[in-house]
Amino acid sequence: QVTLKESGPGILQPSQTLSLTCSFSGFSLSTSGMSVGWIRQPSGKGLEWLAHIWWNDDKYYNPALKSRLTISKDTSNNQVFLKIASVVTADTATYYCARITGGNYFDYWGQGTTLTVSS
Amino acid sequence: DIVLTQSPASLAVSLGQRATISCRASQSVSTSSYSYMHWYQQKPGQPPKLLIKYASNLESGVPARFSGSGSGTDFTLNIHPVEEEDTATYYCQHSWEIPWTFGGGTKLEIK
DSSP: OOEEEEEOOSEEOTTOOEEEEEEEESSOTTSTTEEEEEEEEOTTSOOEEEEEEETTOOEEEOTTTGGGEEEEEEGGGTEEEEEEOSOOGGGOEEEEEEEEESSSSEEEEOOOEEEEEOO | OOOEEEEOSEEEEOTTSOEEEEEEESSOOBOSSOBOEEEEEEOTTSOOEEEEETTTEEOTTOOTTEEEEEETTEEEEEESSOOGGGOEEEEEEEOSSSSOEEOOOEEEEEO
C-alpha cells in the first residue's frame, strides 16, 4: 500500500526558509523509474508543480522558482525534502508530495500540509 | 511554458447525463505514440486523484464512466453517466517538457 505524508512548520514569517518533509511507504526511491514530486495549491486556486527528484538523484525544478528551491532525498529512510528560501506571502498554500512511477504523472498523493506566511 | 486552458471553468450537469471538459495546450504535447496529458479529480479538502494518464488510459480503479481522448493540442475528459460523487474540480496536466503545468481547473456540479 503506497502512502505519502507531508510535514512542515505550518506558519513562517516572510524571508524565512521553508523546510518540508515527505515521508512515504509502499515503494522505494532506490527502484529504477521512481520519483517523488512537490506540488502546491493556494487556497481556492489551482495546482503548481514545484520540483521532483528521481531514483538516480536527477532533479527538476520549476524555472519560475528554481533559484529558491532545493529538493533532496534520504533513500534509506524513505523521505524527500523540499526547501524554499526567502518565503513571501504568495507562498501561502497547501503543499503536496506525490509519487511518479516511470510515467510522467502523479499516481499517489499525500494529504498535504498547509503553510501560512505572515508577519 | 506550455499553457493549458480548460473550458468551461464550471459546469452543471444533470444526474445521468454527460459532462465534457476540454483542455487546450499552447503547443502540441503528443508524439506519434503518446500524448503527455493527464487528468485529475479533486474533491474539496482532498488531494487530487489521478483519473486518466497519457490522454486516454484509465487509471486502475477508476470507474469506466470516465474517459479521455485527444491528441496534439486538444484533449477532452468525458464523464458519462455522471453520478453525485463526481462533484469535484477536474484538472489536466502535461508532462511534455519542464515545467510541467496544470490547467486552471473545471468545477463540476451535479444537478
